[in-house]
Amino acid sequence: DTGVSQDPRHKITKRGQNVTFRCDPISEHNRLYWYRQTLGQGPEFLTYFQNEAQLEKSRLLSDRFSAERPKGSFSTLEIQRTEQGDSAMYLCASSLIRAGETQYFGPGTRLLVL
């Protein structure tokens, strides 16, 4: 399978715990995006990387959230001290670097904070 993959697919955690998600983009894609999707809403942009550089972060990304893409390949999104409001689907997408290039989404990680 050459699509975007995410792990885990589901995560249940208790409030206050830390969680980490992983995204493996399509291999030749330089750009990697993280989005958050809550029930009944469209995905909302969180942050994106061009190769290993994190170039933009949304105001939605509080200081409890951190993302890395250490070698320009896979990326991790960590949420520290989770809150119930963090419960959502976390989507990863990747694209080529050309302007206006479409983004291909992974299956998402569904997080439930109890």
Add this chain to the structure above:
Amino acid sequence: QQQVKQSPQSLIVQKGGISIINCAYENTAFDYFPWYQQFPGKGPALLIAIRPDVSEKKEGRFTISFNKSAKQFSLHIMDSQPGDSATYFCAASMSRNTGNQFYFGTGTSLTVIP
């Protein structure tokens, strides 16, 4: 502030009928307009996309109509099938924004009745 407004929220169509979903935007810097299809528990999958230099694009049973002056675009699904039952999201991006982040509508839940 919702950058892309989508309607209707839900839609029920008989098999063989035409499904029409509408989106509107304000930012004239947007220059790429994709539509995504999402099934429950899955990530969004690209369906069809259009750039503002054309007024219509057709791929199989799916057609995007684009009205640049009205800042509106719509998805038409011809000969709708039960397998088309899913949530559809329109989106917009601006290539001059180095991040090329997508702004999504709130989604339309389509049900095609056999």
